[in-house]
Amino acid sequence: MSNPEPQTHDSEDRSFDYDVLDLFAGPGGLDVAAHFLGLTSVGIELDGNACETRYRAGLPTIHADVTVMRKERYDEVPHTRVLAGGPPCQSFSIAGKGAGREALDTVTELIDELIEDPEGQLVDKKLEDLDARTGLVLEPLRYLLKAINSGRGPYRYIVLEQVPAVYAVWDAYARVLAGGAIKRPRLDSSGQVQNDEVRYEVDYEVLRTEEYGVPQTRKRAVLVARLIDGEQHPDEPLKLPDPTHDRFITLRQKSTGNDATLFPVESKEPETNSKKPWRSMHTALFAAKKELDASHHSISRDSKFYVVSNYGSGGDPKNRGIRHWDQPSFTVTGKISRNRPMNASGKPLSRFTIHEAGVLQSFPGDFPWCGKDQAQQVGNAVPPVFGMHVLGAALGLAPSFPDGLNLEWGGSVDALRSADLRLGGCPPERACPTGHPYDQPAEDSSTTSRPRTGASAKSPSK
Structure with missing residues (x-):
């Protein structure tokens, strides 16, 4: 399972430009998921750093504001059968100030x-x-309505997180999706406008990523x-994917002021039945060791x-949580x-590198993180393995995972392909909204890794 090559279109309906349109695409969590499901995808992303990661990874991209594309440049939005997206969540997040939560009723x-x-x-x-x-959470619905009223017709599938x-x-x-409130205008045989109901099967729930093989x-x-x-x-009714792995149950323990005292002799193993055990940090990092070694910032965590x-x-900022090597991150x-x-023994070890953080998000260990703010890119992304389960459930596809769930990407695409994607994402007649960090080396720190040599040259996290 690798992807140094451009995606190729293989939809059952050739009238579509791509299979998946990913709004607020970030560095490509859902696009990576789509690729490993055999689907083509294109993302709309405002942040130039995330776009540069996408270009180096070979992911088709439009560097633009999602709202501007809908309002002013909709004719440039590719025609797809799947609408997907994870709108920025800072104002809704518990870690944020909560302006979005207060505005939920509105x-x-x-x-x-x-x-x-x-x-x-x-x-x-x-x-x-x-x-x-806060209003960006309405954009997927606005794209659906735009598609219907522009004459393209409704998206066949919708995936939101x-x-x-x-x-x-x-x-x-x-x-509104299931209730027939959305209408599709059409002309009948007498030339009169009729409004047909647009209805969807819908399923929605709060899911936990460790129950789908993400080591986190x-x-x-x-x-x-x-x-x-x-x-x-x-043949089958639409439903969210069933968990494939055990849920991680947190065992809270009061801090004594000495972190080392919280490291037990043996960690509690999950109680498994028909599901697989949740994936641990160590299991994921060990499985991706070959790809991490190629990132130039590999650290032995044997x-x-x-x-x-x-x-x-527990409301106490001094009571830091603890996770062990054989538990999810x-x-x-x-x-x-x-x-x-x-x-x-309580001795500090090297902090997680960007590539290690990516692996804990279930990205391939050799995924080519580029530009600045790489930690934000990783933290804001949809975990690809989780995305494979969710996209697969929507489209009726059963994801196939390699042993160890270690996805291999192949590093950066060649410089010509990367430049071609950048030109497509920011054509000369369009000014990039925020500029691009290409031709600038990534910041060198204990948590940032550079693109591999020899290859092609947001605000709080979700």
């Missing part, structure tokens, strides 16, 4: 207003009073939808270690460099 009300007025001018006016990022606080928004999405605990509110088409009759979290627990955020790996 946002859900605006969903109904968009159905009545797809152009949404009144909605835009009301959004001016909210955190600018966000922090658990956005569950209420997905609940409102589900109501992370909760995500996920929605999948499939268009109900009178000409198509799927011995037992434990990790002290940057965050407190804490949620990988843009501040993962502040987590402190220690050996069994």
Whole structure:
């Protein structure tokens, strides 16, 4: 399973430019998932650093603002059968100030207003009073309405993910997607406009990534939808994927002020049944050792270690959480460099590198992280293995994973391919919104790794 080559289109319907349109695409978590499912994808991403990672990885990209593309450049948006996205979640996140959580009622009300007025001018006016990022959670619905009213027709599949606080928004999405509130105008034989109902099968829930083979605990509110088409009759009803791995149960323990005292002689093993044990940090890093060795910042972690979290627990900032080498990682955020790996005696070890953090997010160990703010890129991304499960459930595809769940990417694509993707993402007639960091070396630190030699030359985390 590797990908140094350009993606090739192999959809059953050649009328589509790509299979998947990934809004707020970041460095490519869902795109990587799509690739390993045999799907083609294109992402829209505003951050130039994330775009540079995508170009080096061979991922088709439009470097632009999602809202601007919908409003002003929709004719440039590729036609796809799948609409996917994880809108920025800072204002909804528990780690943030909570402006989005306070505005949840307002946002859900605006969903109904968009159905009545797809152009949404009144909605835009009301959004001016909210955190600018809060309204971005409405963009997937606005893209669906735009596709319908532009004559393209509805997307066949929709896949959305966000922090658990956005569950209420997905609940409102589900109501309008499944309830027939969305209409598709058409001319009947007499030339009169008729409004046909657009309905979807929908399933949505808060899922835990470690239950799908990701070596990290992370909760995500996920929605999948499939268009109900009178000409198509799927054999199976739409549903979110069943967990494949055990849930990690946290055993809390009061700190005594000495981190080493919290390292037990033996870690508690999960109780398995028909599921696989959750994947540990050590298992994932060991499986990706060959790819990590090629990243120029490989660190031997063969011995037992434990990790002290940057965050407190139980409301006490001094009571840092502890994870052991044979347990899943804490949620990988843009501040993962502040987590402190220690050996069994309490001696500090090297902090996690960017490539190691990527592996804990389930990215291939040789994925070509580029540009600045790499820790934020990693922390903001959708874990690809989790994305494979969710995309696969929406499209009725069964993901096939290699032994050890170690995905191999192949490093950077060649310089010509990378330059071609950059030209496509930022054509000469369009000014890049934020510029690109290419031709600039990545910042050198204990948590940042450079692109491999010989290859081609956001705000708080989700």
